Amino acid sequence: MTGALPRDAVQALPWRAGLAYGLLGLPLAFAALPLYVVLPHHYASDLGLPLATVGALLLLVRLMDAAADPLLGRWSDLLFRRSAHLVLWVFGASALLLGGGMAALFFPLVQGPAALAVWMVAGLLLTCLAHSLLVIAHQAWGVRLGGDGVQRSRIVAWREGPGLIGVVMASALSVAWGAGAMFGMFALALLAGWLALWQAPPPPPVAGELRQRHEPRNPRLWQPLTQAPFRRLLAVFLCNGIASAIPAALMLFFAQDRLLASPPQIALFLILYFLSGALSMPGWLRVVRRFGLERAWLGGMLLAVACFAWAAALQGGQVAAFAVICVLSGAALGADLAVPGALLSLLIERQGAQGAHDGAYLGWWNLATKLNLALAAGATLPLLQWLDYLPGSRDALALQRLAWMYALLPCVLKLTAAWLLHRLLIASKQPIPGVTP
Numbered sequence: 001m002t003g004a005l006p007r008d009a010v011q012a013l014p015w016r017a018g019l020a021y022g023l024l025g026l027p028l029a030f031a032a033l034p035l036y037v038v039l040p041h042h043y044a045s046d047l048g049l050p051l052a053t054v055g056a057l058l059l060l061v062r063l064m065d066a067a068a069d070p071l072l073g074r075w076s077d078l079l080f081r082r083s084a085h086l087v088l089w090v091f092g093a094s095a096l097l098l099g100g101g102m103a104a105l106f107f108p109l110v111q112g113p114a115a116l117a118v119w120m121v122a123g124l125l126l127t128c129l130a131h132s133l134l135v136i137a138h139q140a141w142g143v144r145l146g147g148d149g150v151q152r153s154r155i156v157a158w159r160e161g162p163g164l165i166g167v168v169m170a171s172a173l174s175v176a177w178g179a180g181a182m183f184g185m186f187a188l189a190l191l192a193g194w195l196a197l198w199q200a201p202p203p204p205p206v207a208g209e210l211r212q213r214h215e216p217r218n219p220r221l222w223q224p225l226t227q228a229p230f231r232r233l234l235a236v237f238l239c240n241g242i243a244s245a246i247p248a249a250l251m252l253f254f255a256q257d258r259l260l261a262s263p264p265q266i267a268l269f270l271i272l273y274f275l276s277g278a279l280s281m282p283g284w285l286r287v288v289r290r291f292g293l294e295r296a297w298l299g300g301m302l303l304a305v306a307c308f309a310w311a312a313a314l315q316g317g318q319v320a321a322f323a324v325i326c327v328l329s330g331a332a333l334g335a336d337l338a339v340p341g342a343l344l345s346l347l348i349e350r351q352g353a354q355g356a357h358d359g360a361y362l363g364w365w366n367l368a369t370k371l372n373l374a375l376a377a378g379a380t381l382p383l384l385q386w387l388d389y390l391p392g393s394r395d396a397l398a399l400q401r402l403a404w405m406y407a408l409l410p411c412v413l414k415l416t417a418a419w420l421l422h423r424l425l426i427a428s429k430q431p432i433p434g435v436t437p
Contacts, residue, residue, distance in 0.1 A: 024197055160281070
């Protein structure tokens with residue numbers, strides 16, 4: 001007996017309920033783009049910190065932030081065990097910390113390399129921890145709503161769809177209206193998402209079922225890692241995530257120096273990519289219904305490689321060709337957003353942890369996400385500097401190395417992830433129950 005409602009008892013989520021739950025994903029993703037895409041470029045190019053220093057500091061902070069995620073996941077479980085209302089009030093406090101930390105990061109009150117480095121580390125720690133708790137608890141809320149594979153994909157899509165809209169808004173506003181207007185809109189979106197969540201379907205209570213299972217109320221922190229199905233899924237997620245994080249860390253450098261794109265063109269690239277991802281979500285849900293979650297994810301990985309690899313051959317001025325790449329690879333993004341979270345949700349149900357220890361799994365899952373981002377920035381930025389690339393460089397060889405790092409290395413990693421997915425989850429004959437037809 002699991003902590004979830006029986007699958008046949010779970011009703012399809014009405015669109016109003018889905019929107020009430022998922023709207024918070026908009027400001028959370030809105031915050032992610034400035035933190036993970038804009039911030040490295042801002043501190044290296046605008047504030048003058050050396051590229052290697054920025055990469056090393058980002059690696060340090062993200063590793064510290066990632067290490068806290070399993071603990072935040074456990075705390076999320078304790079909060080849900082008390083009441084959904086307590087979770088909502090913790091959401092509000094975390095949102096205040098997130099907004100304040102974001103403003104401090106992009107409008108520092110200090111000058112000089114040493115002071116800026118300390119300011120960036122302190123601001124990132126505060127902001128990332130608040131963001132992490134919001135993300136983990138928001139994901140745990142969705143996991144506890146239950147359902148079959150298609151229903152869980154819809155719940156993830158309700159969260160990730162507004163998230164993509166948030167990224168598009170952040171991309172457009174940062175260029176059209178500047179940082180001040182961008183953060184003003186972010187604050188309004190954060191408030192709206194928090195208020196909407198009060199109207200979302202509450203997670204069903206499971207305390208009685210938890211006692212019937214005779215499970216410990218406080219399992220060991222590393223309990224999810226002792227389970228082979230979770231380790232297999234996490235391995236695929238890690239490899240695929242690093243492949244996606246490298247272009248995110250290098251996109252502004254590639255567009256500005258390799259393509260010689262203007263700021264409005266760069267904003268358009270981001271908008272096309274994320275808007276294409278949002279529009280592709282209904283199509284990927286149909287693919288999931290027809291082929292199952294694992295095969296849908298595999299198709300998305302292969303499509304991403306086919307659409308993105310030729311970006312390495314682009315030269316200065318080929319902005320139209322890159323815009324096409326953004327649209328096509330954005331369509332593949334929908335699979336990365338809708339499928340892994342649904343696979344994890346079903347795995348949590350199978351392990352009997354739904355409604356009881358969701359946060360423990362989500363903490364490790366988000367730790368993996370942070371490791372992806374940390375390794376992408378912490379390894380590629382110093383490596384590029386070692387390969388003689390610096391922001392604003394016009395050296396042909398250095399720019400070619402930037403292009404290879406930006407486009408070819410992610411494709412190699414994405415193909416490796418596709419091989420792992422096929423070997424560990426499809427060909428092994430051990431798919432997550434209820435996922436593969």
